[in-house]
Amino acid sequence: MKAEQYRQLVKDVAADYRGEKISSDGEAGARHHVHAQGKVKLSWCEDCHEINLYTYWQGLGYAENTPKIKYLLVAQDWGNPSLQEQDFMQRIGRINAGETDVPYVDPDDKEKFVTDENLIELVRILGYDNIGTTRYPDLFFTNFSLGYREGTESGGMGKTLMMNDADYFRRLCRILEPEKILCLGRLTFECAYEALTGQKPSAIPGYRGSYNQFIDKHLAITVPMGDGAAKMYALAHCGAIGTMNRNRDPKEIREATGYVKPEGLDRQIRDWEAVRM
Secondary structure (H helix, E strand, O other), X not given: OHHHHHHHHHHHHHHHHHOOOOOOOOXXXXXXXXXXXXXXXXXXXOOOOOOOHHHHOOOOOHHHHOOOOOEEEEEOOXXXXXXXXXXXXXXXXXXXXXXXXXXXXXXXXXOOOHHHHHHHHHHHOOOOOOOOOOOOOOEEEEEOOOOEEOOOXXXXXXXXXXXXXXXXXXXXXXXXXXXXXXXXXXXXXXXXXXXHHOOOHHHOOOOOOOHHHHHHOOOOEEEEEOOEEEEEEEEOOOOHHHXXXXXXXXXXXXXXXXXXXXXOOHHHHHHHHHHHO
């Protein structure tokens, strides 16, 4: 049942972004959207046979065995595949051809993306020795926005465009039924929370104001998940800019403490340790 639902979801998302007919599953969101906002225009990546290219890292082949998912990691959007190194898309092609042991991240690449390197370290805190070389059946990675940029790699993504995929994200969660949902970045967290609860995140006590201060609370927020529930966590994005922002304190704290700017992943390590508990 879950396998059929997942495969149908992938087909529906691809059809939506291609502008083709979408099969109705009873969801109000089973319709075409305009996948553009400002300078950002999204389309489908024909090389993607899963719900998202990020799923090729963790979650690959979910429909084959439909394992129980412990952690669902959600980021904002994948970017533009045409701007990636040729080797990466070649690895995706090899995986599609049946070489499922081909890694998402090239272990021999000495210039890995900062985001990927940091994520490998942070997920290790959850008990997974090395997601760089191993796929774990109870991990699943996706982006909230399921389209792929046709232009610049990053920037300009708005909440309206992100929320076009809210129904698809909700369907994915109902299929996976994860125990915990890890949201990288404020916009991702807000979209995921709103998609699953129908409420604005401003309704969460203590959410208004600094996102860093909200992360510091290390809240495990209960969200509905089909007939059950999951725990959702607000986290910082672990790329260069996200890490820099996580290490930045409000002015009043800097003035009161003399402020020595933290370095590296120290704060995010504490955030992820709270998720593991």
